Amino acid sequence: MASGRPLIDKKLCKGCELCVNVCPQKVLAMSEQTNEMGVPFARYDDSGNCNACTFCAMICPEYAIQVFKNQEVLNKG
Amino acid sequence: MASGRPLIDKKLCKGCELCVNVCPQKVLAMSEQTNEMGVPFARYDDSGNCNACTFCAMICPEYAIQVFKNQEVLNKG
Amino acid sequence: MSKKIFMRGNEALAEAAIIAGCRYFFGYPITPQNEVPAYFAMRLPQVKGTFLQAESELAAINMVFGASAAGARVMTSSSSPGISLKQEGISYLAGAELPAVIANIMRGGPGLGNIAGAQGDYFQATKGGGHGDYRIIVLAPYSVQELADLTVLAFDLADTYRMVCMILGDGYLGQMSEPLVLPKPSSKHFDKSGWALNGAKGREPHIIRSLRLNPEHALEDLNVKLQKKYQTVAQNEIRYEEYKTDDAEYLLVGFGICSRIIKAAINGLRDKGVKAGLFRPVTLWPYPYQALQNCAKNVKKVLVVEMNAGQMVEDVRLALNGAVPVDFIGRMGGMIPEVEDIIERIESYAA
Amino acid sequence: MSKKIFMRGNEALAEAAIIAGCRYFFGYPITPQNEVPAYFAMRLPQVKGTFLQAESELAAINMVFGASAAGARVMTSSSSPGISLKQEGISYLAGAELPAVIANIMRGGPGLGNIAGAQGDYFQATKGGGHGDYRIIVLAPYSVQELADLTVLAFDLADTYRMVCMILGDGYLGQMSEPLVLPKPSSKHFDKSGWALNGAKGREPHIIRSLRLNPEHALEDLNVKLQKKYQTVAQNEIRYEEYKTDDAEYLLVGFGICSRIIKAAINGLRDKGVKAGLFRPVTLWPYPYQALQNCAKNVKKVLVVEMNAGQMVEDVRLALNGAVPVDFIGRMGGMIPEVEDIIERIESYAA
Amino acid sequence: MNEKIIFAGFGGQGIILAGKLVCIAAMNEGKYVSHIPSYGAEMRGGTANCAVVIATEEIPSPMVFNPTVCVALNLPSLKKFESRLSAGGVLIYNSSLIENGPQRNDIVAIPVKANELAEQAGSYKAANMVAIGALLKANMQIASLQAVKDALSQAVSKRNLSFNDINKKALTLGFESVKTALH
Amino acid sequence: MNEKIIFAGFGGQGIILAGKLVCIAAMNEGKYVSHIPSYGAEMRGGTANCAVVIATEEIPSPMVFNPTVCVALNLPSLKKFESRLSAGGVLIYNSSLIENGPQRNDIVAIPVKANELAEQAGSYKAANMVAIGALLKANMQIASLQAVKDALSQAVSKRNLSFNDINKKALTLGFESVKTALH
Amino acid sequence: MQLNTKNQLQENLIFTRPSSLNARPHHFCPGCGHGIVHRLLAELIDEFDIRQNIILVAPVGCGVLAYFYINVDGCEAAHGRVPAVATGLKRVHPDNIVIGYQGDGDLLAIGIAETIHAANRGENITIIFINNALYGMTGGQMAPTSLVGQKTKTSPYGRSVEEAGYPLKACELLATLAAPVFIERTSVHSIKQIIKTKKAIKKGLSNQIKGKGYSFIEVLSMCPTGWGMKPQAAVEWIETHMVPYYALGNLRDR
Amino acid sequence: MQLNTKNQLQENLIFTRPSSLNARPHHFCPGCGHGIVHRLLAELIDEFDIRQNIILVAPVGCGVLAYFYINVDGCEAAHGRVPAVATGLKRVHPDNIVIGYQGDGDLLAIGIAETIHAANRGENITIIFINNALYGMTGGQMAPTSLVGQKTKTSPYGRSVEEAGYPLKACELLATLAAPVFIERTSVHSIKQIIKTKKAIKKGLSNQIKGKGYSFIEVLSMCPTGWGMKPQAAVEWIETHMVPYYALGNLRDR
């Protein structure tokens, strides 16, 4: 299975929780803290279980999520 | 076959000729004369061949035609 | 004294309309008057009335036309862009001599502008935004209480003269809440059986229309009749308020919410010993030309304050006809004149 | 001298627009201006332009908005009720500072009225029929020749100031045929690349809008800018005609077709030895206040003649500010003031 | 000269065109001209008329309240305009359709068998041309017969150009039908 | 007395209701009151505020340019209104969300842990009530704590009436959190 | 019944002007379909005996004077707004029979929003829609219903699909809505269709009387003037040009 | 390809903000579908590389600032008039890609006339239609698309069929017209539908690029604020309430 990680811009997050609900790996959760706008923001649990499916980013209405995927590259060394 | 006659109010007639064209008995024609509005009006040829179908009256946009039908009534005399 | 309730302007307007016997409302959402339709939507079914959200302002004003032709007390409400869309319909109502109440809770323009309160539609309301020579009665309340009171009056005026009566408020007034004693319905009865449509039962048909084709001067005849009616209204229905004008050396003129700022400025000026007073037209059409002229007889200068680029100031000039110099302060785009600016300007006259 | 052709006002208007480089027309049929769209429908395809009959006046004015935003010379045309429907769109054009030419070939109102020529939309055109503080340039031709000439000018004015310019004619002018020397296109070039929309190729995006939300006074800033522009127009673009005013004791004021009746009356009066003259504003906005004031300096009385219930007369009063008494003759509903009535009225002053 | 002419008749009798044709001819001869159709009241059918002014000086008002000349092609038109005609004015009327001419004595009434002469020229539709012909003879200042004939190609729409021979014939017949010129 | 009060915070913090509640209480006590929400610019989200005037005489202008009191429930609100506050004015701010209080020295700043106290009262939603409580203590002329509690049933919509016990508790907690009354 | 020689012939007036038609000539051009529809409506008003219960809403278009010809309470509507005005009337007087009469410019161009929304609300009204493929009153401009290639004042080179799209089909459009109870397209170019038109309008009125809801009757109608044809040619043009595009028949009858 | 132990893992950014989106936060409420559609549109503008060719026409509604967020030439339209403004723009610049973005109040209530006529003319434009079953921007009033029984500010007792009729189906209505080349209804309440939405908008843009004509994409979209729900509840409400009424899928693809 592919792996990766989401990068969430907490300043942009409005706390809608859609990403949390859509994540098939259940690796996102709402933070206890709030951001400048006063809302709790989404966090990746850093479990390493993200599969880089990008669902969270696709549904985020705030463009707050970027996704990195771990991809193999030819070791040209 | 039924018989009857159309009664055309020449003052109302605008000379569209629709009645003339629709009459199955071909008993209507446009007069050579014109009415007050300056148009030739429709005339019954008094042939007695009108079958009282009322088509002429139905299509006349000017309500210029009335139709009489000859109907038998019980002779109570 | 009746019990005071605390109510938002827009809701007071709607409740007052219901008190006045209005049972039909046709409207389309627009900020800052959304509480008007919302309130009607909630209340009208409770009093066996009809609230209908129209598909557009055009549909709304023409539904009003129909309901009014049917003899009902009916109103619509909107804000600036929506009122622009109703102009053809208003002209038709005027031409057909149908009574109707229309509220314009003005916002900042032109175009989409913004939704803050403004007074940029004075010309549109008073000089005729629609085509042809017609007039509508225009009432300009300046408090929630007056908004409610004038709404009741508006229906009576509309029915009395078979005219459109417009409540010209603004976003601030519509959004503002104040203590309110609910107005009482008027006891006037209006017999519409002579013209309203309900099927020509045992009488000649009634026709409601503004089309006038034959003879050649049929339309002029209608217009002459309308103009006569307008003259009667101008004779009977002028309303205005004077505030500390008795000894005023400087006369301020403003309408609606803006005149409250002016009052604050006048209080400030009086505190400083400057004799300033306020003339506040309540009817913007018919405009209190004569009253204003009388009121300004002994003043040194007149200052008109509006939340627009200078519209009512033309009527002030027409009223004074050169007798007193007229100055103007205006703020636009939803901005509100500041008390200090007014005070400063008046003080500058003395300096 | 160029060759004279005999042309109907409405068609001269359309041909002049094409001469001015107008290649887009969006309109909706209405009498008495139907020859305008018909002419465009026939001619525009010949010059690779686009004629589109819109589904309504609302659609038409908003198509004009789009085409103007795209940087094109574009116009629409209608008559009174149709112009009422365009008021929201006109306010949007003003707010977005888009140039456009609109012809109003006025008819009798209010409401459906009739289709005879009339001047009942003066207020609507000059004071703002739409919402908010905006102005449009209003040109009032009085002959087929001037109609054509002013149409060419209208496009230049619209582009110069990024404003709506309205040709305010009436049914008689639109229907009337007269000899005409086709106008020449102006040689002015207007660079719209700084704001027009055509895809943000190698530049920052352009945005065409009137919405102004942030900061708080953004909309006021826009309005202040607009008002400044309007002042510039008022300084530069005043147009009017004087006829036999040099020694006039009585000054008649009228615009459009009506001023031709007045000219006939003046000729009649002069024949009788009465010194009468005509002041004819060609720009109704900006209004020639100052010129009129100057012109009326030495007259005994001013008589305004309009084909309405008295609209421009307010601007005349504002111009004269009480210096000279102002009288008024108006006919409504498509009726035309009669030469004899004017003569009689003027003679009554001397008596 | 400042002639104020009303042309009037049924819609379809070519009233508007008649006015236009006279205007173009006079314009081509250097006169001032104006033409306003009465364009009905968003109504179909009925009568049509147009007001034409032909003058040697600039025309202040193109409106015609009291015509100096009236050409009436049917009875309703005659009824409508007879009273408006200024004293001494000329009334040319279509005696093919109008049995009884005008009542007034202070005007010059000229009956013209417009329909019959038109048929004679080749088409009953040319009655308007017959009337114009009569007008040109009655008042020779308005325009010359030749100028009107020349103007036909400018005034008539392309698809009707083929009628111009008939039109010219009708003009001539009308012209000749009037015995004496008034001016 | 003529207090010009701004209530400000996020949309959703119950800012408008707070202003309304205070108005009704003061009105019931016989004062003149007015309330204008800043109703946003056809925009969703963002901050909300309302202008309230409480006076012993008729209120000429209901507008508040320079408030005498400001209740700021979040940082943007504090930033926006701090500078507008009139000299000597009172600033009540939500120290649960605002770390650094105001900069100005010529005003009275009163931090209130609105969120914490609200949670303590039973719901974080009652932060507005905590702030009102603090306001009532800071300026005892506006309205009495009891009047505000009594007004709750008038101000709150029916479906939220069940929260009124929490609201009352929050009002009290806020009231008690301010040590000394200023007026 | 057997012929009875004892019986004698008597002249009976079997077709005459409906009594709810005013005795005045109307302004329509010779051969205009409006006149036929006016008569049918008046006949039905007589037959239902509802003259004293009608409110007739006239459009801006050649039908503008409908209330002038039919002897009932009448109401003008601004161009295109018949359905809105009718809605206002009907909401106040649910017991009146409110009839809207509209042309194709009125109903499908400027007034299409009101048309669709009144239909969609299922207002209990009856709309009679005169489709004459152009704007008659204003002198023959292109309408939403003008046929492809049709030359009008504003489509002098013929209606082009590229510029103006295909002619709109009102019945088919409204048939996508749930609320209307009756939608039918008829014509007045033949006796058969005139009879159908009358039947359709009858159904539309009886639906309203029964409180069933919105009924819509589209009538193809001759406009000899606008089409630049003699009336008989106009009749034929409907048969050869309009009927093939605007299929006659019922689309809904609940 | 076989895993090659010689290869090493590298972190690649596979999802990031489209470059034609301006780097500013937008004004939409938490969980609002508008934001998702904005992003999809921006992604496609990037993918087609047409940013410098677009003219975006924004409505009056919560989408009013679309041109503020997407970095293209933008044009305002009065409420409901997007199709008319787009027509004007496109007729002048046939080579620009003109995109109209509209809400349901804008497109189906006040602007339904312009919608139908632009579609019927087959204007070569692309319309993105956000159906959120009410008027978002003005605070949650009933829209033509509000569901039966749905409570809004102006239907406090729930939308009643008797008073307001059935919710309008834009796609089905437009599908009665001949000209449109593409009509599809999608949603943004699920990943699957978000992908479909993107595909549909893509088709709409490519149709325009190819000069094929009018494309219409209706997107069911969450309005948590207007519906008085948390965003997740709004997502579920689309699935349980909207989708059953507004069938997802393509109605035309030529």
Ligand SMILES: Cc1ncc(C[n+]2csc(CCOP(=O)(O)OP(=O)(O)O)c2C)c(N)n1
């Ligand atoms: C707002 C407005 N726009 C335009 C007109 C001009 N107008 C009068 S009738 C009409 C169209 C008539 O066509 P249609 O509805 O098809 O009726 P018809 O005359 O063909 O029966 C138009 C555009 C008007 N009166 N008002």
Ligand SMILES: Cc1ncc(C[n+]2csc(CCOP(=O)(O)OP(=O)(O)O)c2C)c(N)n1
């Ligand atoms: C002429 C006019 N009428 C009304 C309004 C007020 N208004 C602004 S947005 C809107 C409706 C928005 O609803 P919708 O189109 O569904 O868009 P949403 O906000 O739901 O995305 C209305 C009625 C306006 N600005 N102009």
Ligand code: SF4
């Ligand atoms: S990319 Fe997929 S697995 Fe990873 S956090 Fe996002 S939704 Fe979850």
Ligand code: SF4
């Ligand atoms: S979807 Fe976006 S806005 Fe919503 S919680 Fe997740 S990161 Fe925040």
Ligand code: SF4
């Ligand atoms: S009733 Fe029938 S047969 Fe008799 S004249 Fe009329 S159409 Fe002809």
Ligand code: SF4
């Ligand atoms: S149908 Fe009527 S109007 Fe036409 S010719 Fe016959 S009688 Fe005359």
Ligand code: SF4
């Ligand atoms: S123009 Fe056409 S629709 Fe109008 S009256 Fe004449 S024939 Fe009938």
Ligand code: SF4
């Ligand atoms: S009101 Fe609805 S549509 Fe508008 S931004 Fe908020 S959630 Fe989105």
Ligand SMILES: [Mg+2]
């Ligand atoms: Mg038609």
Ligand SMILES: [Mg+2]
């Ligand atoms: Mg919506």
